[in-house]
Amino acid sequence: MDESKQGDMKAQVDSRLDVLFSEVQSDPESQANQSDFPESPLKPLKAILLAVDWEITDETLASLRREVKRLEEIYSEEKIPFTLLQILASIGNYVRLNKGKAHPSAIKLINSAYLALEKTVTTHGMTQQEKERLLLTEVAKFKKLKEEIAVRRESREEESSDEVVMPRVTELSSSPAEVEERSPGRAVSQIAPHEAFAIAVEEIKDLVRAEFKVLRAEIRLWRNSK
Amino acid sequence: MALINMKKREVQAKVVYYGPGRGGKTTNLEYIYRKFSNRIKTEMVTIKTHGDRTLFFDFLPLDIGQIAGFTVRMQLYTVPGQVKYDATRRLVLRGADGVVFVADSLAIRRKENLLSLKNLAEHLASYKRSIFSIPLVLQYNKRDLADQGIPLLPIDTLESDLNSKLKAPSFEASALAGPNVVQTMKKIISITLESLQKEFQS
Numbered sequence: 001m002d003e004s005k006q007g008d009m010k011a012q013v014d015s016r017l018d019v020l021f022s023e024v025q026s027d028p029e030s031q032a033n034q035s036d037f038p039e040s041p042l043k044p045l046k047a048i049l050l051a052v053d054w055e056i057t058d059e060t061l062a063s064l065r066r067e068v069k070r071l072e073e074i075y076s077e078e079k080i081p082f083t084l085l086q087i088l089a090s091i092g093n094y095v096r097l098n099k100g101k102a103h104p105s106a107i108k109l110i111n112s113a114y115l116a117l118e119k120t121v122t123t124h125g126m127t128q129q130e131k132e133r134l135l136l137t138e139v140a141k142f143k144k145l146k147e148e149i150a151v152r153r154e155s156r157e158e159e160s161s162d163e164v165v166m167p168r169v170t171e172l173s174s175s176p177a178e179v180e181e182r183s184p185g186r187a188v189s190q191i192a193p194h195e196a197f198a199i200a201v202e203e204i205k206d207l208v209r210a211e212f213k214v215l216r217a218e219i220r221l222w223r224n225s226k
Numbered sequence: 227m228a229l230i231n232m233k234k235r236e237v238q239a240k241v242v243y244y245g246p247g248r249g250g251k252t253t254n255l256e257y258i259y260r261k262f263s264n265r266i267k268t269e270m271v272t273i274k275t276h277g278d279r280t281l282f283f284d285f286l287p288l289d290i291g292q293i294a295g296f297t298v299r300m301q302l303y304t305v306p307g308q309v310k311y312d313a314t315r316r317l318v319l320r321g322a323d324g325v326v327f328v329a330d331s332l333a334i335r336r337k338e339n340l341l342s343l344k345n346l347a348e349h350l351a352s353y354k355r356s357i358f359s360i361p362l363v364l365q366y367n368k369r370d371l372a373d374q375g376i377p378l379l380p381i382d383t384l385e386s387d388l389n390s391k392l393k394a395p396s397f398e399a400s401a402l403a404g405p406n407v408v409q410t411m412k413k414i415i416s417i418t419l420e421s422l423q424k425e426f427q428s
Contacts, residue, residue, distance in 0.1 A: 008294075009293070009294050009419075009420075009423055010416065010420055012293050012294055013290075013293055013415070013416050013419050013420070014412075014416055016290060016291055016292075016293055016298075017290070017412045017415060017416060018412075020262075020265060020290065020291065021258075021262060021265075021408050021411070021412060046374070047374035047375065047376075050371060050374055050376075050402075051374075051376065207310055210311075210314075211310075211311075211312075211313050211314075214313040214314045214317055215313050217317065218313065218316070218317050218320075221317075221320070
């Protein structure tokens with residue numbers, strides 16, 4: 001093995017990677033946000049959203065609700081942050097009711113609405129027009145999610161009358177958005193034991209099917225490689 | 227196993243991001259894809275399950291360009307971290323040339339890290355590979371959460387739990403914010419290609 005040749009190749013790889021993935025180009029927006037953030041009243045909200053991102057628990061979602069409420073009071077006179085907070089409150093409520101069965105895009109939209117809120121609150125020199133544009137984007141995403149939830153609910157209702165009922169996110173208006181609560185008896189934590197058992201059995205069946213599918217694929221690959 | 231086409235002078239290698247569920251494997255790839263989207267000309271493929279979790283894998287092909295007269299292509303994969311998808315994890319690990327183990331720094335995830343590393347060693351062994359010889363980089367993710375008052379495992383604990391015998395290069399990182407995500411990737415690509423070169427020339 002030629003040591004110098006190997007060292008030369010390593011140097012070439014490292015140099016190529018440095019060129020390809022140099023991080024010199026900084027992101028001015030994120031830099032602005034970082035420098036502004038320490039004094040921001042949004043800091044506790046960000047901490048809660050990070051916690052929600054890795055684990056959805058009743059405790060984190062209750063903290064989210066409390067923190068959004070606190071911020072709504074702070075920004076009650078500023079329409080754009082206030083509306084973004086309403087969106088956060090609505091989706092937070094929806095996730096709280098549905099937990100693991102919530103629409104996959106719900107958490108994404110929480111993060112996206114928060115980023116828009118952070119931008120509007122912490123970016124100096126942002127024009128009203130830019131802020132409105134951000135808000136409109138988030139409202140459009142919110143409406144799209146609402147439609148998707150409605151479609152999902154309909155298809156579930158068609159599939160089985162035993163399925164968990166999806167809550168409806170109400171129309172976003174000038175008044176605080178609210179989530180229409182489904183009947184308390186249908187809350188995930190309060191479903192009847194026999195229903196919970198039936199859901200668990202279905203989940204186990206799906207899991208076994210998925211694992212077998214993968215194993216079959218693996219056997220096929222193994223046979224092909226022979 | 228890497229594909230080396232001498233006629234076309236092409237090398238294609240596979241790197242797998244492994245680790246416990248919700249540890250940040252997908253976030254690593256998403257950060258790279260987002261950050262370098264203007265330089266990465268390929269698309270990231272991701273298959274999510276209910277609740278935004280990785281169901282099968284994420285896949286990010288990277289064209290590294292010309293190195294020593296060869297066109298080098300890397301394929302970055304993630305595995306689903308959830309315990310139940312063990313067969314899928316094993317399948318994705320097949321033919322890996324390098325592995326990044328993304329450990330979760332959260333104090334409550336200590337056991338999950340250990341189990342996942344053990345699981346990695348077992349799956350590699352099933353392909354007759356050793357965790358001690360495969361190019362491996364450890365990443366201690368979510369270090370930024372310390373600023374939010376969330377209890378994290380000290381780096382010494384992570385090193386002693388996971389890296390005391392492996393002695394692999396390791397990075398403290400935050401896949402969400404970006405610190406050391408790129409360094410982790412550069413390191414694994416570098417040592418993987420170095421290992422392939424050694425293998426090829428021996």
